[in-house]
Amino acid sequence: MKPRVLVTRHVYPAAIAILQEHCIVDYVDSHDVLDEARLARRLQHAHGVVCQLTDPLTANVVNSAPLLRCIAQIAVGHDNIDVAAATARRIVVTNTPGVLTEATADLTWALLLATARRLPAAEQFLRAGKWQRWEVDLLCGADVHGRTLGLVGFGRIGQAVARRARGFGMRVLYQSRSQAPAAIEQELGAIRVPLDTLLRESDFVSLHVPLRAETTHLVGVEQLCAMKRSAFLINTARGAVVDEAALVAALEEGLIAGAGLDVFEREPELHPGLLALPNVVLLPHVGSAVTSVRSLMCALAAQDCVAVLTGERPKHPVNPQVLA
Ligand code: NAP
Numbered sequence: 001m002k003p004r005v006l007v008t009r010h011v012y013p014a015a016i017a018i019l020q021e022h023c024i025v026d027y028v029d030s031h032d033v034l035d036e037a038r039l040a041r042r043l044q045h046a047h048g049v050v051c052q053l054t055d056p057l058t059a060n061v062v063n064s065a066p067l068l069r070c071i072a073q074i075a076v077g078h079d080n081i082d083v084a085a086a087t088a089r090r091i092v093v094t095n096t097p098g099v100l101t102e103a104t105a106d107l108t109w110a111l112l113l114a115t116a117r118r119l120p121a122a123e124q125f126l127r128a129g130k131w132q133r134w135e136v137d138l139l140c141g142a143d144v145h146g147r148t149l150g151l152v153g154f155g156r157i158g159q160a161v162a163r164r165a166r167g168f169g170m171r172v173l174y175q176s177r178s179q180a181p182a183a184i185e186q187e188l189g190a191i192r193v194p195l196d197t198l199l200r201e202s203d204f205v206s207l208h209v210p211l212r213a214e215t216t217h218l219v220g221v222e223q224l225c226a227m228k229r230s231a232f233l234i235n236t237a238r239g240a241v242v243d244e245a246a247l248v249a250a251l252e253e254g255l256i257a258g259a260g261l262d263v264f265e266r267e268p269e270l271h272p273g274l275l276a277l278p279n280v281v282l283l284p285h286v287g288s289a290v291t292s293v294r295s296l297m298c299a300l301a302a303q304d305c306v307a308v309l310t311g312e313r314p315k316h317p318v319n320p321q322v323l324a
Helices: 013-022 036-045 059-063 083-088 101-116 119-127 156-166 182-188 195-201 221-226 244-252 272-276 291-309
Strands: 004-007 024-027 048-051 070-073 092-094 148-152 171-175 190-192 204-207 232-235 258-261 280-282
Touching (some): 013 024, 083 092, 101 119, 101 156, 101 232, 156 171, 221 244
């Protein structure tokens, strides 16, 4: 008998076609999010699930799915999944790294430039009919070229952001648990420094770590105080890597110059203070939002789900120890 796969939300059609070749598909073709109770109920007869970062794959949900063998996430981050609970039950968790690296690095740069050069404010000014003439001090922003970029997390996306910084003649510092290979450091002109040095010396601090217990509120009051008053914080990683309340206070008090945020602690809710601040650029979690990339991510998750359920090795296991 064919295995059963739950697809929790609307996806690109390629994923459904791949799954239907090998599985019976229970497709929730909607943009609504299943809460824990509804997700647990839909998983009662599922051998696999193709899910998204909005789906709460908590220990309770994982443990209440008696037949589950694969959780295939359409994202590289998987902080919505209790991987330890899945591993304990020998359920394979997969994600979709790589295909979204360049798109997310592009978006990081778009956000960095928009924040430094005040692009949303400039566009709103023009659309509101306020533009009368060229003025020497109209909507002036901060230098990017030649400044120092500090990357917290230096994996796929952090390195892709560093590669783009070469074109802006920037000095690149990074902080990561492990040192990058010398050839990469040399190619990207990147220097590994402790976090406090990075915060003290960077004009732009850009976050690229996964959300884990040890990276939750990695940037809080102390770290914001350590940054230059003229510096900007860019976050395209996960919202909870930053203490959002502390960030709002720091921006209100002028402890840092501004922030560009693609991700938030309680998406889609924002800290109420953020919307009132003129020196932030806010995006609705669109880091990898390129049609071809999102379609590839959906297909990759479906392929890995099929691989697990048909006894093949998936391309991107998050907990490979389950496969051993
Ligand atoms: P990656 O290749 O795994 O890189 C993660 C980097 O973070 C590695 O350098 C890793 O260091 C470092 N790291 C992990 N834990 C750390 C810690 N406790 N302290 C300091 N550094 C730590 O991942 P990626 O593909 O670049 O993606 C990074 C994150 O971006 C994802 O987890 C996801 O949450 C986010 N993301 C967001 C969007 C968006 O739409 N905004 C899109 C894609 C990804 P080691 O190598 O030493 O472990």
